[in-house]
Amino acid sequence: MAAHPGLPVPAELLRPGLWVANVVYLPLETELVLAAIGG
Incomplete structure (x- = not known):
């Protein structure tokens, strides 16, 4: 965010x-989500 x-x-x-x-709501892929999925 x-x-x-x-x-x-x-x-x-x-x-x-x-x-x-x-x-x-925005962005859909935050730093936390990207880190969690390995991206």
Whole structure:
């Protein structure tokens, strides 16, 4: 999100098997979601 860049948690904590969700409308793929899917 442009107003609040970065991740709310360290990317190192993201691992397979976790459910990750962002409650935002735009952008659809935030930094958190991209980090969670490995993108």
